[in-house]
Structures are given as structure tokens and as C-alpha cells.
Amino acid sequence: xxxxxxxxxxxxxxxxxxxxxxxxxxxxxxxxxxxxxxxxxxxxxxxxxxxxxxxxxxxxxxxxxxxxxxxxxxxxxxxxxxxxxxxxxxxxxxxxxxxxxxxxxxxxxxxxxxxxxxxxxxxxxxxxxxxxxxxxxxxxxxxxxxxxxxxxxxxxxxxxxxxxxxxxxxxxxxxxxxxxxxxxxxxxxxxxxxxxxxxxxxxxxxxxxxxxxxxxxxxxxxxxxxxxxxxxxxxxxxxxxxxxxxxxxxxxxxxxxxxxxxxxxxxxxxxxxxxxxxxxxxxxxxxx
Numbered sequence: 355x356x357x358x359x360x361x362x363x364x365x366x367x368x369x370x371x372x373x374x375x376x377x378x379x380x381x382x383x384x385x386x387x388x389x390x391x392x393x394x395x396x397x398x399x400x401x402x403x404x405x406x407x408x409x410x411x412x413x414x415x416x417x418x419x420x421x422x423x424x425x426x427x428x429x430x431x432x433x434x435x436x437x438x439x440x441x442x443x444x445x446x447x448x449x450x451x452x453x454x455x456x457x458x459x460x461x462x463x464x465x466x467x468x469x470x471x472x473x474x475x476x477x478x479x480x481x482x483x484x485x486x487x488x489x490x491x492x493x494x495x496x497x498x499x500x501x502x503x504x505x506x507x508x509x510x511x512x513x514x515x516x517x518x519x520x521x522x523x524x525x526x527x528x529x530x531x532x533x534x535x536x537x538x539x540x541x542x543x544x545x546x547x548x549x550x551x552x553x554x555x556x557x558x559x560x561x562x563x564x565x566x567x568x569x570x571x572x573x574x575x576x577x578x579x580x581x582x583x584x585x586x587x588x589x590x591x592x593x594x595x596x597x598x599x600x601x602x603x604x605x606x607x608x609x610x611x612x613x614x615x616x617x618x619x620x621x622x623x624x625x626x627x628x629x630x631x632x633x634x635x636x637x638x639x640x641x642x
Contacts, residue, residue: 358382362412366506370543392434404445407550418602420477432484439492455502457483460606467612468562476603495560502535516580530574530593534609535566538630558619564611567627583635
């Protein structure tokens with residue numbers, strides 16, 4: 355079994371990749387930005403072993419901050435993946451790079467297939483698209499795995515925020531005109547590890563894949579499901595429009611990702627998002 359290196363290992367996704375791999379006996383090493391600076395060639399060269407699999411979970415994810423700090427976002431989301439891809443190409447390593455639904459304009463009415471035209475509407479989306487393009491230019495055999503609306507429920511993500519607001523407020527107002535795919539980080543982590551381990555016995559051709567929990571929802575739908583999942587009245591969640599909740603970075607109105615390419619590659623589809631949310635909330639309860 356190949357050794358796996360996870361960059362961005364201290365983030366919500368990276369932590370679950372490390373945990374699942376460790377419990378499954380997969381040889382894995384995790385590194386945060388203090389251990390590996392993916393924007394620095396020398397740092398990456400010293401970390402990527404020949405023949406290994408690199409899962410890049412490192413990213414600048416502050417979507418709103420990127421609007422006024424696009425240079426910093428570009429360094430991590432655009433240049434960093436390029437450095438990883440070049441080094442992997444040089445040493446014969448496999449690269450799995452995590453990307454986002456924000457590379458799309460959000461004006462579709464059907465789930466986006468992997469080959470749909472891109473057109474990001476935010477600085478964050480532009481920088482992530484740059485990263486995708488740089489990776490595939492430097493290492494065509496790399497895998498770009500786009501995902502969406504990732505949460506763990508125990509940090510500062512949307513699910514965690516709704517859990518906190520349920521305790522602190524009588525009612526909350528949540529946007530009901532943005533549609534996407536809520537994705538539990540642990541389920542995505544399992545999918546990434548399945549893709550990584552396939553490199554040993556049945557490699558998936560390089561290119562773009564989409565991996566999200568199945569189904570679609572608005573943020574309002576997700577908030578109601580969180581309230582219901584913690585035993586609270588979902589009627590305490592009230593809908594509002596994006597115009598009533600203006601953010602510095604525009605969000606795609608519709609960014610549902612089509613997972614057909616993932617399934618066609620023989621990879622296990624991620625379960626429906628409501629099932630995943632129930633599992634996430636149960637795990638949080640069990641951990642105290």
C-alpha cells in the first residue's frame with residue numbers, strides 16, 4: 355500500500371482523512387502549513403516521497419476575505435497546487451487535489467457535470483479554478499475532486515453555527531435561494547481515501563471528479579434539518595433571500611454537482627445528505 359501524505363491536515367477535511375486512514379491501517383502522514391508550505395518549492399520537494407499519494411486538503415477558504423485579499427488566496431489556492439503537481443510529476447507521486455463548486459457561475463438549473471463550462475463569480479472561485487488548471491497542466495494524471503458545502507459540525511462551519519444559534523436564539527433567518535450539496539467531511543474523506551488506495555490496484559484515470567453527499571438543499575433546508583436533528587422545532591428557522599443577507603463575496607445561486615463521473619469510475623457514491631447529517635450529529639453527541 356502506498357504511503358499517503360495529507361496537506362492541510364489540521365483542517366476539517368484533513369483531520370477526518372487522517373483519522374479514517376489511521377483506523378483503517380493506511381500508512382499516512384499529515385502536515386499543516388507549519389510543516390509544509392505548499393507555496394514553497396523547497397518545502398514540498400522535501401516532503402513528497404517518490405511513488406506516494408498526496409491528498410491536498412490545504413486551501414484558503416475564507417470566501418469573503420478573498421474578495422479583498424485575492425493575492426493571498428491565489429498563492430494558496432492557485433500557486434500551491436501547481437507546486438504540488440510539479441513536484442509529484444518529478445518524483446512519480448500521485449496527486450488528489452480538492453476543489454469546489456464555486457468554480458461555477460451558479461446559473462444552471464441541472465447538476466453540473468465535470469465538463470460543464472466554469473465561470474466563478476467570486477475571488478475564491480477564481481483562485482480555486484486557477485489551481486485546477488495549474489494542476490492538470492503540470493500533471494494530467496492528477497485527480498481534481500470538486501466538492502461542496504463541507505461541514506463537520508464542530509468548528510465554525512454552517513452546521514456548527516446552526517447548532518450554536520439553536521441554543522442562543524429563539525429564531526434564525528437563513529437564505530433559501532441558494533441550492534447546493536451539503537457534504538459531511540467524514541464521508542468525503544472516505545471517498546478520497548478510496549480513490550487514493552485505488553492507485554495501488556485499479557487506478558482511476560486522471561481528470562475531474564465530483565464528490566458530494568447525494569441530493570440537494572438550500573441553506574434553509576439544511577438549517578431546518580439541523581434543528582430537527584438536535585430535537586429542536588424546525589419552524590424556528592425562517593427563510594430569507596440572498597438580497598436580505600448580503601455578503602462581500604457573491605455565492606452561486608445553484609451549484610449542485612453531478613456525481614456520475616465518480617460512480618462511473620467505480621467509486622462508492624456518497625450517501626444522501628440527510629443520512630450523512632444524522633450521522634454527523636450523532637457522532638457529535640457521542641463525543642460530548
